[in-house]
Amino acid sequence: DPQEAHTTRETAALRARLASAPSSFEQEAILLAVVREHAAAVLGHAEPETVQADVTFVEQGFNSLSAVEIRTRLAQVTGLRLTGPLVFDHPTPSETAAHLRERLAAEAAGQGGTERVAPRFVLPTSPEAAPEGTAGPAPAAGESLVPLYVRAHRSGRGADAMRMITGLAAFRPTFAGAAELAAVPPLVPLTRGQVDAANPLLICLPSFGATADAQEFARLAQGFRGERRIVAATVPGYTPGEPLAAGPDALLDLYAETVLNAAEVASDASPFVLVGYSSGGLTAHALAARLADRGRTPAGLVLLDTFTPDRAGVPDELIAGLPAAVLANNADGTGANVVGGDDWFTAFAHYYAFDWRGHLPRTPALPTLLVRHADGPDGAADFDGAPWAFSDDVTPVAVPGDHFTMIGTQAATTARAVESWLATHLTATQDRDDD
CATH class of the missing domain: 3.40.50.1820 (Alpha/Beta hydrolase fold, catalytic domain)
Structure with a gap:
């Protein structure tokens, strides 16, 4: 799974550099260089400097597919499990670098840096909004309904499957x-x-x-x-x-x-x-x-x-x-x-x-x-x-x-x-x- 955390020599070297950096500012600068390097590779640029730090990824040529590619690359080099629309939730290389630093710092502090990205919309009564230490992480995304629907669709029963899935949605928080x-x-x-x-x-x-x-x-x-x-x-x-x-x-x-x-x-x-x-x-x-x-x-x-x-x-x-x-x-x-x-x-x-x-x-x-x-x-x-x-x-x-x-x-x-x-x-x- 390309989105799972990876431990490689490159990851170890990056984390060692970050650990020896004297401040969070220097750590963020290191991660910004990493983001620009991989962004340039995805876009086909020879030099990382062609990727501008404070211009959105979209303006620099990224689309939904290249966004997945850079997310996979950054997951591999940092060792973090990165999910969701990373470069859209953090639209510039600078913002993505800051997010990666926060995730790595949370992991170092034992606060779940390798967990999935937090929900964007949160109810006050949800586990994510509960006081610290009172609730565990939310469950990870499952995949059971997609193959079920695909089988139903291929057999001509796609509408039946969708009625069932709509019924299941009624049990989700609103x-x-x-x-x-x-x-x-x-x-x-x-x-x-x-x-x-x-x-x-x-x-x-x-x-x-x-x-x-x-x-x-x-x-x-x-x-x-x-x-x-x-x-x-x-x-x-x-x-x-x-x-x-x-x-x-x-x-x-x-x-x-x-x-x-x-x-x-x-x-x-x-x-x-x-x-x-x-x-x-x-x-x-x-x-x-x-x-x-x-x-x-x-x-x-x-x-x-x-x-x-x-x-x-x-x-x-x-x-x-x-x-x-x-x-x-x-x-x-x-x-x-x-x-x-x-x-x-x-x-x-x-x-x-x-x-x-x-x-x-x-x-x-x-x-x-x-x-x-x-x-x-x-x-x-x-x-x-x-x-x-x-x-x-x-x-x-x-x-x-x-x-x-x-x-x-x-x-x-x-x-x-x-x-x-x-x-x-x-x-x-x-x-x-x-x-």
């Missing part, structure tokens, strides 16, 4: 609003571009499939070439020990608090645009309306292949094969899945069972870009059969690829389509003197 959480992570920065009247902040809301966090937008963010500031929200419950949002209102309340507490949004002069991919587009539209009610209306909304729900949850014929498609499209270079585990699967099933029909009010004046992939059943994007009726200001745009590749291998083209709309539609709306 929260009804942000106030019930003891810890909430901030929006994750993907790029650190400028934010002003002509360059609104882009806030990305992930789908309920795949990693359900910032990793989903890594390639899309690269397509903007660092010219805009892009951040992303995280869906709670996909990491072991995290609670699930009890329903759409709970998730929207969490997102609203997270967005309003972001430094870039705190100023009324800072415009922002919500970007939602697939099911994340439903949360993006619903969140736009909720933020407008609280006095912070987004400048626009970008929907990447989002469809209007016509029922609670997802039809059996779609949910039966959706996890299989997500697993197939989230494999690393070795064929191993980047996503998976029982927590991931129960969260996946839980959120796809939500009923969004009562949470999508009409926002007639909200500028909305509706992006659909051109690789449809008839070889063209389907706007007529799948319109977006919740705004009167909708711009339809077709991009190459399918549902997955439009933010994967074709993400650069999708980013250019979004950039064109931002530069023309929103700027024109801001400049002209009308209603």
Whole structure:
């Protein structure tokens, strides 16, 4: 298992250097050099100096797959067991180096430095929030549901398996609003571009499939070439020990608090645009309306292949094969899945069972870009059969690829389509003197 802790000569040498360093500052400098060295190797650079310490990994060329590769490399050289979206939770080499130093220090102090990454969302009553010494570590991620589902899917019973997994999700801890959480992570920065009247902040809301966090937008963010500031929200419950949002209102309340507490949004002069991919587009539209009610209306909304729900949850014929498609499209270079585990699967099933029909009010004046992939059943994007009726200001745009590749291998083209709309539609709306 490439994610298990490794003890090698390189690990021993690194730990000896760290032990002899006179201060935590020197230790962090050593680890920063290690992070830059391995980041350069993953990116194919000859010199570690080409990797900038305070620029996000995404801006320097990392995507979800290369993020797994550097996590594996850093696990091997440090001897730590590193899990989760390491370079997205700690978006720059400097921040990753600081995190590694903290993990190594915790291990040296006998505080579980080799344990899995702590949950990002924490309930006050969970073991992670209990007083020190009163509770053990949360259980590690399991893998039993994935092969069970795969067997059911291959035998034509994928929908039956998903109903069972949705039922299991009902036994997981939940929260009804942000106030019930003891810890909430901030929006994750993907790029650190400028934010002003002509360059609104882009806030990305992930789908309920795949990693359900910032990793989903890594390639899309690269397509903007660092010219805009892009951040992303995280869906709670996909990491072991995290609670699930009890329903759409709970998730929207969490997102609203997270967005309003972001430094870039705190100023009324800072415009922002919500970007939602697939099911994340439903949360993006619903969140736009909720933020407008609280006095912070987004400048626009970008929907990447989002469809209007016509029922609670997802039809059996779609949910039966959706996890299989997500697993197939989230494999690393070795064929191993980047996503998976029982927590991931129960969260996946839980959120796809939500009923969004009562949470999508009409926002007639909200500028909305509706992006659909051109690789449809008839070889063209389907706007007529799948319109977006919740705004009167909708711009339809077709991009190459399918549902997955439009933010994967074709993400650069999708980013250019979004950039064109931002530069023309929103700027024109801001400049002209009308209603």
